[in-house]
Amino acid sequence: MTRTSAPGVRVKDLTVVYKTPAGELPALGGVSLSLAPGTITGIVGESGSGKSTLALSLLNAVQPPGRIKEGSVEIDGLGNVVELTGEELRRARGRQVGYVFQAAQNSLNPLKTVGKQLLDLGRSHDFDDLPALLKDARALLGRMGLDGGRVLDSYQHELSGGMRQRVGIMFALVLNAHLVVLDEPTTALDMITQAAILKIVRDVHHERGLTTLIITHDMGVAAEVTDSLAVMYGGRVVEHGPTTEVLGSPRHPYTKGLIRAIPRLSGDIDEARALPGRPPTLGTIPKQGCVFRERCPMRIAVCDTVDPEPVTRDARTVACHAVGRPATPIVPKEYV
Template sequence: MTESFAPGVRVRDLTVVYRTPAGELPALAGVGLTLAPGTITGIVGESGSGKSTLALSLLNAVQPPGRIKAGSVDIDGLGDVVQLGGDELRRARGRQVGYVFQAAQNSLNPLKTVGKQLLDLGRSHDVADLPALVGEARALLGRMGLDGGRVLDSYQHELSGGMRQRVGIMLALVLNAHLVVLDEPTTALDMITQATILRIVKEVHRERGLTTLIVTHDIGVAAEVTDCLAVMYGGRVVEHGPTTAVLGSPRHPYTRGLIRAIPRLSGDIDEARALPGRPPTLGTIPAEGCVFRERCPLRMAVCDTVDPAPAAYGERTVACHAVGQPVAPAVRKEYV
């Protein structure tokens, strides 16, 4: 396979809107995020926070009624993918950017074996040596503890959820993509299979020299595998920095609330407290002010009218008017 490198990614002022009867509503509003080359970055947040929309934007794959309205996604070696289209964009997907979908079966054709889908992928990217591609796929599946020959001859319904997830990882890597996006890679998997998937992600990331983005609602997953962590709420990145710092001493009240809501494995189980209220939907995101203010214990008058801009605090960025105020640490030792 062609030699490659771990690319850096710079998302700048990204706005994604969805067309509704009420007009175009923002799913992402001016998002900025940097993925350093060779790192694993996690995105966490409640459902509807914009995590998957941001991930799809890295492939310029937001589908109607959604569209990228403004901003850029600059990837080393590719340029701004928002400006790519047609064959140029098709070649970038899979060849330079691999994507593992949230539900693995959604990326597999139920009418074709995995092997036939692999060959289709190779032909669509003008791979000259298809037998070598099959050999690479077998090797990847073998590294993930699967019988490559059997899996390639199987239809999706003949594979378990964990096996389909590993097939998705194989398809994302087989063309030697060095930017890989995994959308909820452990959802609906048992704990043993989840641990296996996370081990594979870390090993392949290290051995192949990847830049990896993992979307997850599970802070434990993020703590296990990521170097950096971005916390999203209401279509915005509200906190971003090294994982140990974000989880060990969270600055944004939403990050603190997420960590406080995690059930404890020992001690007083009553210490876990759910966040009050519900996250906003497309139709309820406020037009001005902080999107988190209705659920925030640190709400101030300025929060009603001014959307806080991300500000740098050492290696971390935080978007919160109250971030400078002293707060008690919410350290969860399991994640430090």
């Protein structure tokens, strides 16, 4: 389907499980999240929180032993991606949903030049005008400050990490996808290259009229480029809202802990305080109650038995029993 405007995305009650010797364990537990058309949404959280699993679900690309057990991913112009199969799903990937993988070098074939891989991509999506595809790729790479001709003639080992990351962005955009997912786009890059990549993301997003999702563990990256921010923990979205509000006045205790742990360049360095404990793994996510309760300074009795429902007020969504209600917290010993 041809689309000329940025799509909206609506994830509803999405559950993704992985088969293990202990049975099927949830990596995502009933996640609901909306991406407004034309916006940049960030997802932050510690490693293992479910960020990349959620991103892969937008392409229905969760690989065995994982599977999407329940829920839907509605994308304007595509419908429910969870229901797409075979050729219809293959065509949607790349052509309508672009994906920039976390390790850019792992998404490139070391035995083929970038240009040959681009031609393979064009043929797989039945592009009739392959010279025009190459021309567009050279122009995109030029916009990113690279010599497009040289890059297309290069193998992956001839490119730096920052160059490979830009090639990944080019592959995600060259087929004119209007929904683009970037998984940790600045990981392992130096600060100058990070700044350049983020500027490219912002510029291309606005110039091409995209809906963009950025997965990151870096609050600075989220603050720099996103319009809205979702915070994930234990396979749940625990807070979501406008980025400036989430970072400026966080409501969920996990969001507060993440922000408090950020090192400062000035002032008292002791103000930065790491979150106590460790995030849960697939095998330790509790089957009932709040997934964050073991590390939470606002824990109350109901947290042990009831999973908090997300509540939306003033464009802010928070899933926490203790937010907005007076109660005597059960303070974990790490906070005493």
